Amino acid sequence: MVRKDPPEAADTTKSLDSGDLLRIEDLVIRYVTDEGIVEALNGVSLSLKEQHTLGLVGETGAGKTTLARGIMGLIPDPPGEICGGRVIFEGQDLLRMSETQKRSIRGNKISMIFQDPMTSLNPVMTVGDQIIEVIRTHNKMKPREIAAMAADMLEMVGISRDRMREYPHQFSGGMKQRVIIAIALACNPKLLIADEPTTALDVTIQAQVLEMIRSLKAKLHTSILLITHDLGVVAQNCDQVAIIYAGEMVEYGSLRDIFKHPKHPYTIGLLGSIPSLAKEVRRLKSIKGLMPDPTNLPRGCTFHTRCNYAAGSCALSPPPLIDAGGGHQVRCVYAQTGFPPAGESASGEAR
Secondary structure, three states: OOOOOOOOOOOOOOOOOOOEEEEEEEEEEEEEEOOEEEEEEEEEEEEEEOOOEEEEEOOOOOOHHHHHHHHHOOOOOOOEEEEEEEEEEOOEEHHHOOHHHHHHHEOOOEEEEOOOHHHHOOOOOOHHHHHHHHHHHHOOOOHHHHHHHHHHHHHHOOOOHHHOOOOHHHOOHHHHHHHHHHHHOOOOOOEEEEEOOOOOOOHHHHHHHHHHHHHHHHHHOOEEEEEEOOHHHHHHHOOEEEEEEOOEEEEEEEHHHHHHOOOOHHHHHHHHOOOOOOOOOOOOOOOOOOOOOOOOOOOOOOOOOOOOOOOHHHHOOOOOOEEOOOOOEEOOOOOOOOOOOOOEOOOOOEO
């Protein structure tokens, strides 16, 4: 197995300010298994401002959910290991906290919507009791007040309070997701992590759930980390975007930076694979090859085996994050110089 050192972390201190609610610095997470060491995250750094939405985009297996679980303190140990880095929330490093301190923050100041609403709810508890449990854990209130607050949360997500005593199997998939959102927002958290919140839902329900998240964000002044592989969802909901590939953040910037001025070949490939209503094309573009095995990542740039512009140096050492201006960060040797003609290396020789 070829071990790969974590890439050089970007110096993000100049681009981060007091408006940052969450700041992740050089986070490294690995899983030690019988088959080898899974290098899930390799030096990820990013930030999220208060009342903003950050979209985290990448393929399945890129490390998106691992990053979310790392923030929440839910990495299973073993086999998971947080090997380095910091997760700063409201000025405190979550990785240095005791488990008791983490529990006081989880569900209270930071909440998470997990991927599958079908398996995220307890099937033998009423939905009302599941909301009440969260509120009771973090608030010293009378039982009657807690029950009223739980009913209000159901009403807020569009479910009648009369259904408080019903069980998850009595709800549709979209309604279950609304219940999960009610649970996540029950204590009015500062940060909501939404991990593919619409994956198991049909298109119509997806739109309703996303619209509800947007309206609740505006009402409760919540910051959101939105994990998805759908660039259309990102375009409609996010202020900043982070593109993650094989456990590394390859591009980070404002929504306009990523959609109008992409600078990493992977980002360009993702955008090029989206069907356009304005252009008539015969075939969709695709990115050649597959994402590398996280137990055997290639040396150098993890994307170089699929890149049309890879130079010899790309296979030797991992490129650092380069500031392309205005906080737009790119992990590519061509970030500032621009790409050579497709199929040629930096020296101009055909590949």
